[in-house]
Amino acid sequence: MSRADPTCSPNDGIAKLVDNHKDRFAAGVATLAFNNPDAALTEIDRAIEDLGLRGIQIGTDVNGRPLDSPDLMAVYETMASHDLPIFIHPSRNYLAPDYPGEVESKYNLFSLIGWPHATSMAMMRLACSGILERFPTLKFITHHAGGTIPYLAKRIELADRRELPRPIGDYLRLFFGDTAVQGNTANLICARTFFGPDHLLFGTDFPFNRNISMNLRTIEEMGIPIPDTEKILKENARRLLRLT
Amino acid sequence: MSRADPTCSPNDGIAKLVDNHKDRFAAGVATLAFNNPDAALTEIDRAIEDLGLRGIQIGTDVNGRPLDSPDLMAVYETMASHDLPIFIHPSRNYLAPDYPGEVESKYNLFSLIGWPHATSMAMMRLACSGILERFPTLKFITHHAGGTIPYLAKRIELADRRELPRPIGDYLRLFFGDTAVQGNTANLICARTFFGPDHLLFGTDFPFNRNISMNLRTIEEMGIPIPDTEKILKENARRLLRLT
Numbered sequence: 065m066s067r068a069d070p071t072c073s074p075n076d077g078i079a080k081l082v083d084n085h086k087d088r089f090a091a092g093v094a095t096l097a098f099n100n101p102d103a104a105l106t107e108i109d110r111a112i113e114d115l116g117l118r119g120i121q122i123g124t125d126v127n128g129r130p131l132d133s134p135d136l137m138a139v140y141e142t143m144a145s146h147d148l149p150i151f152i153h154p155s156r157n158y159l160a161p162d163y164p165g166e167v168e169s170k171y172n173l174f175s176l177i178g179w180p181h182a183t184s185m186a187m188m189r190l191a192c193s194g195i196l197e198r199f200p201t202l203k204f205i206t207h208h209a210g211g212t213i214p215y216l217a218k219r220i221e222l223a224d225r226r227e228l229p230r231p232i233g234d235y236l237r238l239f240f241g242d243t244a245v246q247g248n249t250a251n252l253i254c255a256r257t258f259f260g261p262d263h264l265l266f267g268t269d270f271p272f273n274r275n276i277s278m279n280l281r282t283i284e285e286m287g288i289p290i291p292d293t294e295k296i297l298k299e300n301a302r303r304l305l306r307l308t
Numbered sequence: 309m310s311r312a313d314p315t316c317s318p319n320d321g322i323a324k325l326v327d328n329h330k331d332r333f334a335a336g337v338a339t340l341a342f343n344n345p346d347a348a349l350t351e352i353d354r355a356i357e358d359l360g361l362r363g364i365q366i367g368t369d370v371n372g373r374p375l376d377s378p379d380l381m382a383v384y385e386t387m388a389s390h391d392l393p394i395f396i397h398p399s400r401n402y403l404a405p406d407y408p409g410e411v412e413s414k415y416n417l418f419s420l421i422g423w424p425h426a427t428s429m430a431m432m433r434l435a436c437s438g439i440l441e442r443f444p445t446l447k448f449i450t451h452h453a454g455g456t457i458p459y460l461a462k463r464i465e466l467a468d469r470r471e472l473p474r475p476i477g478d479y480l481r482l483f484f485g486d487t488a489v490q491g492n493t494a495n496l497i498c499a500r501t502f503f504g505p506d507h508l509l510f511g512t513d514f515p516f517n518r519n520i521s522m523n524l525r526t527i528e529e530m531g532i533p534i535p536d537t538e539k540i541l542k543e544n545a546r547r548l549l550r551l552t
Contacts, residue, residue, distance in 0.1 A: 128408040162429055164372040171436040173429060177456065184418065185406055192415040207422050208463070212421065215459040218492035220420050222517065226314040245358070250461035250498035257494040273466065 073107065081203050091118035091305045093151055098126045101135045108142050118305040119147050119148045119205075123155025124182040131186045132193035140282050149203040149240070152186055154179030183211030187287035188220075192237035197228055203240060203304055205265060209251065210241035214258035240304065242267025243296060247278045249285040261292035317351065323359035335362035335549045337395055342370040345379050352386050361376055362549040363392045363449075367399025368426040375430045376437035393447040394486070395549050398423030427455030428506050432464075435479035441472055447484060447548055449509060453495065454485035458502035484548065486511025488538060491522045493529040505536035509544050 068290055078092040094111035096104040111117040120143060127131065131152075142242055143150050156178045156265055158169045169178065183206050190204065206213075213220070213236055224232040244267035245251045256264055268279050301307070322336040330454075337353035340348040346437075355361040359455055364387060370377065387394050400422045402413045413422065427450050434448065457464070457480055465477045472479070485503055488511035489495045500508055512523050527540055545551070 125407060130407045148415075161429075163369060163374045168373075171432060172467065173436075174431050176467055177425065177428045177432060177460055180456065180463070181421065181428075182462055184421045184425075188415065188417050188421060188539045192417075196419070212424065212456040212459055215456055215495050215498065216421055216424055218490035218495070219424070220492045223416065223420055246462035248459070250494075250501040251462070253458050254459065254492075254494035254498050 073111075075107065075111045076115060076116055079111075079117055090301070090307055092139060093117055093119040093121050093149075094215075095121055096139075098122070098139070100138070101138060102250050105138055105142055108139070108146070111306055112146050112148060118307070119143075119151055121151045121153055124152060124179075124186040124199075125155055130189045132189045132195055137195075140195060140202055144199045144202045147201065148306065149205050151205045151207075152183060153207055154182045156182045180208050180211040183207060184213050184216070187211060187213050187236060187239055191232060192228075194228060196235045196238050197230070200238075200257050204238075205240040205242065205304070206245065207267070208262070208269075209243060210236075210239055210256035210259065212240075213239070214255040215251075239261065239263065240265055240300070243270035243279060243283055244273065245282060246273055247275075247282050249282050252282050253286050256286060256288065261288065261295050264296045265304070266297045317355075318363060319351065319355045319359055326360075334545070334551055337361055337363040337365050337393075339365055339435055340383075342366070342380070342383070345382060349382055350392070352383070356390050356392060357451060361552070364389075368396060368423075368430040369399055374433045376433045376439055380409055380484055381439075384439060384446055388443045388446045391445065392550065393449050395449045395451075396427060397451055398426045400426045415508045424452050424455040427451060428457050428460070429455075429459075431455060431457050431480060431483055435476060436472075438472060440479040440482050441474070442479055444482075448482075449484040449486065449548070451486055451488065451511070452513075453487060453489050453499035453508070454480075454483055454503065457483070458485070458499040459495075461502050481507065483507065484509055484544070487527055488513035488517065489526060490517055491519075491526050493526050496526050499528050500530060500532065505532065505539050506544060508540045509548070510541045 082089040082092040094108065094117045096107055098104050108120060122131065124138065156174050158174045160169060160174060161167060162169050162173055176280060187206060187210065196202065216235060217236065221231065221233045240263045241255055242265050243252060244262045268276050283293060319338045326336040328334040338352065338361045340351055342348050352364055357461065366375065369375065370380065400418050402418045404413060404418060405411055406413050406417055431450060440446065461477060461480065465475065481503060484507045485499055486509050487496060512520050527537060
């Protein structure tokens with residue numbers, strides 16, 4: 065892999081890492097430059113078909129634009145045709161102030177509570193805009209167990225007046241969430257109640273959190289049946305990423 | 309009460325309602341015009357001492373400014389001296405767009421998920437700025453069981469690097485939350501786990517939610533001891549509002 069190679073992207077590196085350490089990595093996902101939608105589509109096909117990656121990652125916004133922006137429709141269509149998931153990671157940074165008169169986010173709040181909110185916003189825009197109605201097989205995996213959506217679900221369902229064929233909760237339950245909740249068992253129980261055991265996947269938030277045994281313990285502390293734990297730890301990921 | 313009376317404010321009306329319907333209203337709280345801080349302080353004293361109101365309400369921001377704005381310190385000092393609570397209600401509206409390129413909030417998201425986020429932001433600014441350290445007896449009652457703070461608590465506690473005398477979680481647990489969660493039992497259990505039974509108060513969100521029996525059922529469904537339920541339904545409010 066040469067630096068001068070025009071096809072050299074972070075995705076080549078990720079694919080090589082997975083190939084070289086199959087005992088540690090079940091799969092990798094692609095990172096894309098969404099500022100160039102045509103090139104992104106070509107790279108999705110290359111990353112999945114040539115490099116063997118098993119999904120893509122997208123931010124909660126693309127250069128400030130929401131995930132229901134029209135130029136992302138081709139990306140969703142492509143990922144639906146590949147039948148592989150889109151991982152949503154929060155992308156807000158400290159340069160976005162939390163209050164009008166300020167120049168940047170204070171106290172790290174853009175991340176501490178801004179990231180889960182940005183995840184919820186992205187999920188709501190995907191649901192309310194009808195994208196999940198248009199691409200019913202498209203799969204989105206959200207970080208931190210669905211942002212704050214499971215916590216706010218009843219509020220959203222009670223107040224929603226969208227003109228969509230199905231209730232808003234039906235769309236929101238199409239999302240998947242990882243279990244990276246930093247040991248908050250009550251949080252994870254709330255997320256499991258909302259998503260059900262088929263839509264949660266084990267996640268660690270490494271390297272932000274390095275205590276992997278805490279992640280495992282939080283799942284144990286939910287007190288759910290063993291088959292559900294197996295789904296969360298292995299089977300859901302196998303199914304979504306289409307691993308053999 | 310004449311319209312020409314310079315002391316006529318919504319607070320006179322609230323006080324009269326409470327006085328005329330003591331069988332239905334245990335207490336009322338004051339609304340203030342925080343754009344005039346000096347007048348607000350005078351009105352707080354009048355509302356509490358003359359009208360008998362038992363607290364004040366504040367938005368999650370004051371004309372866009374966060375709740376740790378310096379001009380609010382005198383309000384906090386006054387309320388600490390009265391030993392009566394400040395009710396925080398979300399104040400974000402649809403005119404604040406959720407993404408940079410948009411002119412307003414779409415799909416009612418400013419309220420559906422923006423309001424709990426605004427509550428969390430207000431709580432974090434009060435905690436991180438040291439206001440709860442400075443006024444340790446000051447009591448804030450938050451709507452919807454503490455915004456999203458109980459759900460995000462472990463994330464906040466794990467990542468926090470504030471230079472405050474106590475861990476951030478200690479300050480966040482000083483807040484009180486109401487139980488107006490639209491029937492989301494897992495949400496309420498998460499909030500109770502975080503705040504404990506002494507910091508939750510029965511709330512309905514009327515008239516947005518008119519199903520009061522649902523609010524009561526959600527508390528029942530938590531499966532907590534009867535003494536804790538009594539605290540949530542009555543005793544905590546009696547203590548905070550200093551009702552006889």
